[in-house]
Amino acid sequence: MDTEEHEVPHDVTPVWVYLAVFAVLAAGTIITYLASQVDLGWANTPIALVIATIKAALVILFFMHAIHSSRLTWVVIIASFVWLGVLFVLTFSDYLTRFWAIN
Amino acid sequence: MTVAAHDDDHVHHPFLQHQFEDLGQQHEASTLGMWMFLSTEILFFGGVLCAYWIYRTIYPEAWAIGAAQQKALWGGVNTIVLIVSSLTMALAVRNASLGRKRGIVIMLILTMLFGLTFLAVKGIEYTAHWHEGLFPGTHFTWNEHPDIRDKVQLFMVFYWGLTGLHALHMVIGVGLLVWILWRAMRGHFGPEYYAPVEVMGLYWHFVDIVWIFLFPFLYLIHHHGH
Numbered sequence: 001m002d003t004e005e006h007e008v009p010h011d012v013t014p015v016w017v018y019l020a021v022f023a024v025l026a027a028g029t030i031i032t033y034l035a036s037q038v039d040l041g042w043a044n045t046p047i048a049l050v051i052a053t054i055k056a057a058l059v060i061l062f063f064m065h066a067i068h069s070s071r072l073t074w075v076v077i078i079a080s081f082v083w084l085g086v087l088f089v090l091t092f093s094d095y096l097t098r099f100w101a102i103n
Numbered sequence: 104m105t106v107a108a109h110d111d112d113h114v115h116h117p118f119l120q121h122q123f124e125d126l127g128q129q130h131e132a133s134t135l136g137m138w139m140f141l142s143t144e145i146l147f148f149g150g151v152l153c154a155y156w157i158y159r160t161i162y163p164e165a166w167a168i169g170a171a172q173q174k175a176l177w178g179g180v181n182t183i184v185l186i187v188s189s190l191t192m193a194l195a196v197r198n199a200s201l202g203r204k205r206g207i208v209i210m211l212i213l214t215m216l217f218g219l220t221f222l223a224v225k226g227i228e229y230t231a232h233w234h235e236g237l238f239p240g241t242h243f244t245w246n247e248h249p250d251i252r253d254k255v256q257l258f259m260v261f262y263w264g265l266t267g268l269h270a271l272h273m274v275i276g277v278g279l280l281v282w283i284l285w286r287a288m289r290g291h292f293g294p295e296y297y298a299p300v301e302v303m304g305l306y307w308h309f310v311d312i313v314w315i316f317l318f319p320f321l322y323l324i325h326h327h328g329h
Contacts, residue, residue, distance in 0.1 A: 007127035022190040036323035048319035063193045080142035084149045
């Protein structure tokens with residue numbers, strides 16, 4: 001190759017990686033459904049949230065190519081979730097503590 | 104006109120915009136710009152989901168009963184349909200970066216078909232909910248639990264709002280796919296220029312991620328009853 005003057009990223013991810021990510025996403029969907037059918041007490045909600053978060057991370061890293069992205073793109077991706085965290089943490093630090101008894 | 108220090112005398116790529124040094128820089132700017140848009144989308148859906156969680160913590164029983172009105176099988180099937188569409192979208196981008204025109208076209212068509220399948224299933228669910236009296240407002244005639252009827256109605260406001268916003272994104276996504284498909288068929292994309300396919304993929308995968316969260320939030324809430 002003598003056309004190195006551009007640095008357009010070429011997607012060299014093998015097809016099996018995409019198929020493996022797909023298989024994990026499908027399995028995660030089925031596990032999410034099965035786990036919701038069993039009474040696990042307080043744990044039902046965190047399990048659903050953790051599985052969904054893992055699935056989202058896989059999509060971002062592999063399908064959306066974050067793993068091959070520039071650092072500047074990483075800053076934007078991470079900043080999005082930092083601000084989402086601020087939104088939730090500040091809101092729930094209010095709502096979840098409103099009924100705490102004084103003393 | 105003299106062009107000082109401009110030593111590349113070759114013909115520029117037809118899709119290289121003149122403000123960029125080269126296609127690599129243009130590609131980087133395109134994906135970065137799409138991620139910036141997606142960060143606003145993350146906070147847009149995040150705001151609605153935050154409101155959803157506030158009411159879920161206040162009315163856990165109504166949220167569980169509201170979720171029980173959903174057909175988890177339909178939601179699960181649609182989740183798989185969207186994941187398959189994300190796989191075909193990712194393969195479309197891969198084919199574009201490798202310059203496989205036929206592969207891009209086939210994968211984009213499959214992505215559109217799975218997207219339309221998702222919307223068709225959603226339409227079946229919406230029709231059923233309408234007839235069950237589960238549309239908020241004057242049409243809300245559902246009354247299986249009179250004591251918490253209005254709180255279940257509030258859940259359904261979030262159900263219709265969140266799935267409606269998501270479905271709107273899907274409709275826009277299918278429209279964008281038509282455009283990208285048209286460009287692919289005209290042979291616009293190849294290893295040096297496929298940023299539009301890549302950016303299309305970023306949008307499509309984001310909409311998939313939203314649904315990955317909506318499925319457990321709206322269809323699968325376990326009620327502990329004590």
